[in-house]
Amino acid sequence: MSLHSGTVNTRAALRHLLKLLAQRRPVKSSTDDPITTELDRFGDYLQNICGxxxxxxxxxxxDVGALLANCFGAEPLVLSPLSVAQIDAFVATLIxxxxxxxxxxxxxxxxxxxxxxxxxxxxxxxLSASLPRVADWRHATLPKALSDAQLAAFLKAFDCSNPVELRDYAIARCLLDLGLRGDEVAHLTLQSVDWRNGTLTIGTSKSKRVQQLPLPVPAGEAIARYQGL
Structure with missing residues (x-):
């Protein structure tokens, strides 16, 4: 490296140092309260170390000032006596x-x-571990479809030993086997089923038209069990 290039690099480093020194906050007097002094130190750390x-x-x-004021007031700032319970109580006031x-x-x-x-x-x-992880539901997405295991667990959740559960199971089968919307299932009656032709008539649909759909065997059996009560 030439002497000229070394001088240029040194000048650039000095200019950068002078810029940082100019940005540093003035030293506070001893009359400042502990929280102000602490926040100045924290702010310098965020600016000059974390960028x-x-x-x-x-x-x-x-945010940190609110925590310190809540937990210490004008007392000296020593975090070692600070408890997880105090952090929980402070966060509870924010929720x-x-x-x-x-x-x-x-x-x-x-x-x-x-x-x-x-x-x-x-x-x-x-203290860090006690802070909650707040969910960001704006970026959450629903699964596109339930797995076979999840579907099996869902259907097994119905206790088909009583009429209400039998009805709910038949509704669930119509939703799963026919892909009907909730409003369409809510308007189904026993008269909607044509047992001879194995079809189901949908009178209320998004298209405002009467539709006839083939009735899958599992859905038909569930409706028949409920009808046979």
Missing amino acids: VAPQTNARRCK PRLRPASLRAGCNSLRSYFRFRALLGESTDA
Whole structure:
């Protein structure tokens, strides 16, 4: 490497260092309350070590500040006496007033803070583990179809020793064997079945037309058992 290229690299590194120093927050005076001092330290960690965006930094500091105010007030911040029960109680206060996405973001903020305190020598594994994993139902999808084992378990769940269960079993067979919608099954009557021709008449459908469908044997047997009561 030439002397010129080394000088250029050194200048670039110094410019980057000066930029970081300019961005650092001024040292707070000893009169600041413990929570403010702690949030400044946490914010510096997020900015200079984790490189999070300013908006995310502010949000995490706000969430952590709420926890610290709830658990410590003006007392010294020592996490070792902090219990899982206190974390659970704090999260319980958030559930009624936050949407799932906001609650999930708040728990992530607390996990980030516990990682920060772990770097300082605190034992925070139990505290991190106590935070709930909030489901994101917006990205959840239903299975396209039940497996054979799941279908078998579903059909075995009916106790066909009483009329109500026999009726429900016949409804379930119509849903499974014919692929009918719930509204179509709800409007079926015993008169809908043509036993001689082995068909089922659907009078209420999405297309507003009367349809005749072949009656599968399992569905027909289930309806016959219910009819024979």
